[in-house]
Amino acid sequence: MIIVPEREIAGLMTREAAFDAVEKVFAAMASGDAYNFPVIREAIGHEDALYGFKGGFDKAGLTLGLKAGGYWPNNLEKRGLINHQSTVFLFDPDTGKARAMVGGNLLTALRTAAASSVSIRHLARQDAKVIGMIGAGHQAKFQLRAALEQRDFQKVIGWNLHPEMLSNLQEVADEAGLPFEPVELDGMRDADVIISITSSFDAILGADQVGPGTHIACMGTDTKGKQEVDPQLLKKATVFTDEIAQSVSIGEAQHAVAQGLISESDISQLGAVINKTHPGRRSDDEITLFDGTGVGLQDLAVAAAVVDLAVEKGIAIEVDF
Incomplete structure (x- = not known):
């Protein structure tokens, strides 16, 4: 068995490689060549932790496995460790x-x-210039760096429940040579692209706080009960997701579906846009929303790429098992 420890990942996996792996697995999911197993995610009754398993099988890439881990909210304060832990x-x-x-x-x-x-x-307007961030924690920096590579953005705006954390977004904007402006939620109307990345259980962004033609990526809702945006926003938008079954059960769409505002048939796979079996955005005024629930196949795809790179570079640890 090959072991690639956490300390080696930064030297092996790039944003570009991660993008390629995730894009390919979304396409495989939409074409029926890959599927995810049901998610197990539970509060364990210790340290306020959420723990679970995500797995799947990619027949095209012959990748089989699972990710085990979750969210330990006290890690950073008590132990100096990041709150998300997984293998x-x-x-x-x-x-x-x-x-x-x-x-x-x-x-x-x-x-x-x-x-x-x-x-x-695949969904944002080509002329998108302003990107808005809701959430400014550890993951937000990764989100913003990756997003800035997709369009010729000229400005970053951001909101966070704890404003002192907005310095994380300022740091990334400075790296990219872009101006950064803290805003109230109403200020998100100026954004052409919005990424929400929080651990909220209550809607933060209202339907009237999003302008025409905006693309929204809801990335924080991956558990039953979590919520980042007003369900009315999903009614206004054309909704896409990674995995429809997860979207309606643990994703952002769970609330809109429960309230009868949209149905499962109103949600499309992002992979269908990648495969060109769905047209994606149809007009510059259309609001598009990606419900990113986080599927096991994403983890397997990037992990498999890392293993291949570790073997190629001679840094993989091999053990009898």
Whole structure:
């Protein structure tokens, strides 16, 4: 079995490689060549932690496995560790033998950012100039860096429940040589693209706080009960997702579906746009929304790419198992 520890991931996986892996797996999902297993995600009753498993099988890429991990909200304050902790396990689809164990923390951040970035490439207006961020935590920096590569953005605006954290967004904007402006939520009407990346259980962004032609990537809702935007916004928008079953059960769409504002048939896979079996955006005034629930196949795709790179560079740890 091959082991690629967390400390090696930064030197192996790039944003570009993560984007390519996630885009390909979304396309495979939409064409029926890959599928995700049901998600298990539970509050364990210890340290306020959420723990679970996401897995799947990509028949095209012959990638089989799962990611185990979750969210420990006290990690940073108590232990100096990031709150999201995970490990990816890959198995040989021909024999069932364990193939690899890969550190999943940075990979999770990169693949989550890649997913919203893929949605921006395929759904945002070509002339998008202002990007708005809702949320300014650890993951927000990854989201913003990846998103800025998809359009010729000229300004970053941001909102966070705790304004002192907006310095994270300012840092990334400075790196890109772009101006950054903190705004109230009403200020998001000026954004051409909005990324929400929070752990909220209450709607933050209202339907009337989004202008015509905006593309929104909702990336924080991945558990039953979580919510980042007003369900009325999904009624106004053309809704896309990574996995429809997850979107209606644990994603942002769960609330709009429960309230009867939209139905499952109103949601399309982003992979269908990539495969050109769905036209995607139809007009410059259309609001598009990507419900990024986070699927196991994303984790497996980036982990498999890392294993190949680790072997190629001679830094993979091999053990008998």
